[in-house]
Amino acid sequence: MEAPRRKSNRGLVARLVLMTAGSFAFGFALVPLYDVFCEVTGIGTRAELSRAATADASAPDVNRTVVVEFTASVPDNGSWEFAPVVASMEVHPGRLYEAHYTAHNLADRETTGQAVPSITPLRAARYFRKTECFCFTPQKFARDEQRELLVRFTVDRDLPPGIDRLTLSYAFYDVAHVAGGAG
Amino acid sequence: MAHGNEAAGHGNHDGPPKGLVRWLTTTNHKDIGTMYLVFSLAMFLIGGLMALAIRAELFQPGLQFVNPSFFNQLTTVHALVMVFGAVMPATVGLANWMIPLQIGAADMALPRMNLFSFWLLFFAFMLLISTFFVPGGAPAAGWTLYPPLVLQTGTAFPMAIFAIHMMGASSIMGAINVIVTIVNMRAPGMTLLKMPLFSWSWLITAYLLIAVMPVFAGGVTMLLTDYYFQTSFFNAAGGGDPVLFQHVFWFFGHPEVYIMILPAFGIISEIIPTFSRKPIFGYEAMVYAIASIAFLSFIVWAHHMFTVGMPLAGQLFFTLSTMLIAVPTGVKVFNWTTTMWRGSLSFEPPMLFALAFLFLFTIGGFSGLMLAIAPADFQYHDTYFVVAHFHYVLVPGAVFGIMAAVYYWLPKWTGHMYDMTLAKWHFWLTAIFVNVLFFPQHFLGLAGMQRRIPDYPTQFTDWNMVSSIGGFGFGLSQLLFVWVIIRCVKGGQRATAGVWDWPHGLEWTVPSPAPYHTFEKAPELH
Ligand code: HEM
Numbered sequence: 001m002e003a004p005r006r007k008s009n010r011g012l013v014a015r016l017v018l019m020t021a022g023s024f025a026f027g028f029a030l031v032p033l034y035d036v037f038c039e040v041t042g043i044g045t046r047a048e049l050s051r052a053a054t055a056d057a058s059a060p061d062v063n064r065t066v067v068v069e070f071t072a073s074v075p076d077n078g079s080w081e082f083a084p085v086v087a088s089m090e091v092h093p094g095r096l097y098e099a100h101y102t103a104h105n106l107a108d109r110e111t112t113g114q115a116v117p118s119i120t121p122l123r124a125a126r127y128f129r130k131t132e133c134f135c136f137t138p139q140k141f142a143r144d145e146q147r148e149l150l151v152r153f154t155v156d157r158d159l160p161p162g163i164d165r166l167t168l169s170y171a172f173y174d175v176a177h178v179a180g181g182a183g
Numbered sequence: 184m185a186h187g188n189e190a191a192g193h194g195n196h197d198g199p200p201k202g203l204v205r206w207l208t209t210t211n212h213k214d215i216g217t218m219y220l221v222f223s224l225a226m227f228l229i230g231g232l233m234a235l236a237i238r239a240e241l242f243q244p245g246l247q248f249v250n251p252s253f254f255n256q257l258t259t260v261h262a263l264v265m266v267f268g269a270v271m272p273a274t275v276g277l278a279n280w281m282i283p284l285q286i287g288a289a290d291m292a293l294p295r296m297n298l299f300s301f302w303l304l305f306f307a308f309m310l311l312i313s314t315f316f317v318p319g320g321a322p323a324a325g326w327t328l329y330p331p332l333v334l335q336t337g338t339a340f341p342m343a344i345f346a347i348h349m350m351g352a353s354s355i356m357g358a359i360n361v362i363v364t365i366v367n368m369r370a371p372g373m374t375l376l377k378m379p380l381f382s383w384s385w386l387i388t389a390y391l392l393i394a395v396m397p398v399f400a401g402g403v404t405m406l407l408t409d410y411y412f413q414t415s416f417f418n419a420a421g422g423g424d425p426v427l428f429q430h431v432f433w434f435f436g437h438p439e440v441y442i443m444i445l446p447a448f449g450i451i452s453e454i455i456p457t458f459s460r461k462p463i464f465g466y467e468a469m470v471y472a473i474a475s476i477a478f479l480s481f482i483v484w485a486h487h488m489f490t491v492g493m494p495l496a497g498q499l500f501f502t503l504s505t506m507l508i509a510v511p512t513g514v515k516v517f518n519w520t521t522t523m524w525r526g527s528l529s530f531e532p533p534m535l536f537a538l539a540f541l542f543l544f545t546i547g548g549f550s551g552l553m554l555a556i557a558p559a560d561f562q563y564h565d566t567y568f569v570v571a572h573f574h575y576v577l578v579p580g581a582v583f584g585i586m587a588a589v590y591y592w593l594p595k596w597t598g599h600m601y602d603m604t605l606a607k608w609h610f611w612l613t614a615i616f617v618n619v620l621f622f623p624q625h626f627l628g629l630a631g632m633q634r635r636i637p638d639y640p641t642q643f644t645d646w647n648m649v650s651s652i653g654g655f656g657f658g659l660s661q662l663l664f665v666w667v668i669i670r671c672v673k674g675g676q677r678a679t680a681g682v683w684d685w686p687h688g689l690e691w692t693v694p695s696p697a698p699y700h701t702f703e704k705a706p707e708l709h
């Protein structure tokens with residue numbers, strides 16, 4: 001192979017390798033981009049869902065009633081009983097409410113749980129505000145301990161008119177197993 | 184193998200070394216092409232055996248032969264082997280053999296890297312298949328490797344991820360090689376818009392590979408760190424999101440399906456003109472169609488995720504962008520058909536496969552359009568309807584394209600004509616059984632049978648039986664394919680340089696079999 005061609009091959013290979021590296025980096029860039037995208041479109045970031053919000057509860061819209069349903073799930077890495085105390089509530093947008101879940105540690109040791117919330121429909125997520133929630137911090141349970149967990153929330157008055165039903169769902173993970181890989 | 188010592192005539196060049204050493208050390212594009220093709224055929228048969236085990240289990244409801252966990256291992260590894268071990272390496276093998284011959288180059292631009300990427304691929308698959316023998320068995324979370332399920336894989340997990348990294352690196356190297364060869368090594372006068380469509384399709388495929396393979400590599404690397412290093416990319420408990428993996432996977436996964444089909448488009452665009460004895464209709468439109476398909480393939484990925492939940496605007500966007508792909512695809516089908524219009528057709532085996540491709544791939548395109556409609560997809564998703572769709576585009580699509588290519592160029596590789604009668608038998612058996620195998624799966628899916636399950640309600644029994652019979656018929660017919668190839672390598676009527684009645688393109692100007700070294704001096708183009 002003549003020298004000039006070999007040189008131009010080398011240049012092209014270098015550019016293509018650079019493109020490959022760029023694509024690889026792009027794969028990782030998708031991680032923050034995903035959050036940005038969720039924020040911009042109002043789906044709500046995961047961090048936001050687990051963060052306390054302030055709520056102005058001065059003037060509830062008593063003419064409007066929205067049903068909030070509560071569900072719970074325990075991924076297979078935890079051994080808990082975990083359930084909402086009531087299955088649903090009727091609420092007026094703008095008023096502050098309290099709801100409870102109960103959890104019972106079935107593992108024969110002290111365990112720490114972390115609840116991860118989610119709201120459906122997705123586009124309602126940013127209108128659901130938690131001022132206080134057991135999901136904001138890890139929850140420690142003694143062996144066989146059972147207790148109630150509190151969430152305090154409001155539904156924003158700007159909730160789009162089409163939505164009359166929201167579901168708040170928690171998955172309750174055993175923190176010790178989260179990091180462990182093949183749990 | 185394919186080309187004994189035919190290079191003897193080339194005074195100043197030695198032929199290949201004898202025996203095994205030749206295959207371990209060769210940097211000749213024809214040898215490497217042959218190795219890729221043989222490897223791919225072996226993987227096709229191994230993946231096929233897994234498919235037959237699946238179809239045997241599904242012949243009747245209830246559990247007969249395999250337990251559910253092994254069944255899941257079979258579906259997962261079957262798909263990985265077929266996608267990354269059979270279809271992709273076959274097209275790489277064809278690229279190695281044919282691109283230098285089509286553009287008048289002496290070899291691929293980076294011959295040593297070429298050899299390395301083949302062996303990397305080989306060991307990747309040895310590693311992947313060996314996972315069947317480790318504790319816990321092979322990966323069983325599906326070829327899409329969704330977390331959190333895939334994170335429950337046992338010993339096989341790091342092996343499978345490493346295998347994916349290796350085969351990814353191998354295909355990226357292959358892609359770089361193709362691009363450098365096409366950009367820098369074309370014979371003088373072979374402008375880009377004179378280049379045969381097979382080479383064109385591969386040039387674009389290679390860019391797709393470079394763009395998305397590394398994203399997949401990144402995604403599985405994140406799985407790996409989630410598994411071992413407590414990162415939480417996809418772990419909801421740690422603040423991650425499993426849905427993110429689906430986005431990463433399909434950002435790769437949808438272009439990947441075009442990586443498998445574009446070379447087949449190129450092949451069909453070579454074969455239909457030859458056996459219609461007419462140049463391709465709308466050459467430039469064909470090039471632009473491939474390019475637009477490649478571009479669109481980047482903006483449709485979430486059509487695999489309609490049921491995961493996304494805003495209405497998202498559903499609309501991905502429905503419409505997906506349907507847009509049907510436009511350039513329609514252009515291609517139209518141009519292939521128009522090429523045949525008033526041509527003087529003949530029906531040798533490559534043409535038969537190309538025609539079957541045209542009809543059956545189009546069926547797969549139509550079911551794709553149905554799936555692209557978000558509200559309809561809520562019903563179809565994860566049913567056998569999806570299985571029917573992707574098998575129609577992949578088997579009578581990509582695989583028929585590859586078989587057509589083998590029957591088209593085999594005389595050029597071996598210097599012998601193959602047994603046309605047997606090859607036609609192979610065609611008819613394959614074409615009939617592929618429909619018996621996959622068509623009923625549309626009905627099963629519409630009736631609600633889920634994919635990836637070893638057992639099913641009894642009302643699905645009849646069509647499953649039909650499908651399984653088709654499966655075994657299809658599988659057995661492929662033995663005929665192997666037999667035709669072996670016989671053609673061993674001997675047969677001597678092939679002329681042109682082989683076919685109306686050969687067009689540089690590959691038909693060199694003798695058959697193609698000498699070990701070709702176009703050492705660039706050919707003259709008129
Ligand atoms: C007009 C062209 C096409 C359209 C509109 C289309 C559309 C779709 C849609 C919407 C799905 C998702 C279905 C679901 O999971 O519910 C799908 C799945 C799939 N398609 Fe296509 N498709 C097209 C062409 C192709 C081609 C050319 C190939 C491959 C050569 C292909 C391979 C696949 C595969 C492998 C899957 C299933 C992936 C999985 O879930 O495991 N498709 N297609």
Ligand SMILES: [Cu+2]
Nearest residue numbers: 437484486487
């Ligand atoms: Cu797709």
